[in-house]
Amino acid sequence: MPLQGRHAFITGGGRGIGLACARALLAQGASVTIAGRDAAALENAATTLRASIVAPRKTGNPVSDPLGRTPTIQMPRVAVSVLDVTDEAAVHAAFTTAQQQLGPVTILLNNAGQAQPAPFAKTTSQHWQNMLDVNLTGAFHCTQAVLPQMLEQGWGRIVNIASTAGLKGYKYVSAYVAAKHGLVGLTRALALELATKNITVNAVCPGYTETDIVQDAIANIMQKTGRSEEQARAELAAGNPQQRLVQVEDVANAVAWLCQPASSAMTGQSIAVAGGEVM
Known part of the structure; x- marks a missing residue:
């Protein structure tokens, strides 16, 4: 459990990519705070996450330290933070509370995002x-709020969920593309x-991913073009070489x-998770 004892703060953690990341980090031993604007979704997600926590198996004989103490395994925990990342004061208060609940935040996942199309x-x-x-700007607020905790601990991981839109252009979403380029x-x-x-x-930088944002995009294509859901999904998947x-x-x-x-040597990178769409 390489992240045992670490505390991860995940914005947009109630569903989609954020929730999947919370599961993955919990499995590696981290405690997680999931944040977002939808309190009900966060509580439902937290219940699911807590039910998924499994105590590590004991293997072999425990190794004691020189004073004869047997190391204990710190079980991951889950906390919830109802938060609008665009509210700077609320963000700073949320990170203070998170530290009090689960200890210093040393992993930040800036995942909160929104895409609204418009020519x-x-x-x-x-x-x-x-x-x-x-x-x-939400990522800016969260990163400024968490940095003092990371600097005090002398260790940190910040991961920004951008998009292939941060690496290339897409039509009809110029504001979203500009924001994601800014995040990169x-x-x-x-x-x-x-x-x-x-x-x-x-x-x-994910390509089109099975999330609420993509479901909204599919619905928009169906409404504007009269295509079926299957046709709309195929149109979005067409740009992915894996189809x-x-x-x-x-x-x-x-x-x-x-x-x-x-992964300590990996920094400043923008990794496309897009089936080869961006190389």
């Missing part, structure tokens, strides 16, 4: 600002600032690896 000519300034606030840029700049602090900063939608577990596996102590 550029019909993109209002409010739409533009909303996309920046949720997809970029933030990842690279912060990785350099923290390179000597034993804190890594990376981005994971499939990415699964949340695919993303969670990449995130979990980046959080391990063994």
Whole structure:
């Protein structure tokens, strides 16, 4: 359990990629705080996560330290934080509470995000600002709030869930694409600032993934074009050389690896989880 004793804070943790990442990090021994705006979804997710925690098997004879004490295994725990990442004051308060509940936060997963399509000519300034606030500024708030805890502990892992939209362009989502490009840029700049602090900063960039955002995209295609759900799904999967939608577990596996102590040389990277769509 390489993350035993670590505390991970996951925004957008009540469903989709965030929930899958919470499962993966729990399986590696980390305690997790799942955060989001939907209190009911968070409580349901927390119940599921707590039920999934399995005590490690005891193998062989326990090894005692020189004072004769037998090491104990710290079981992972799950906490919930109802939070809007665009509210700076609320974010800082949430990280203070999280530390009090489960100890210092040394893993941050900036996963909260939202995609609202609009042709550029019909993109209002409010739409533009909303996309920046949720997809970029929220990560800025959370990272600023958690850094003092990581610096005090002398160890940290920050993983930003960007998108292939942070590595290339997509039409009709210019505000979302701009925000995700900004998140990739933030990842690279912060990785350099923290390179000597034993804190890594990376981005994971999924392609179209089986999440609520993609379900909304499918519904939008069906409404605008009259295509069936199967046809709409095929259209989204067509850009993936594997001809499939990415699964949340695919993303969670990449995130979990980046959080391990063994990934200490990986920083400033933007890893596409997209079946070869971006190389």
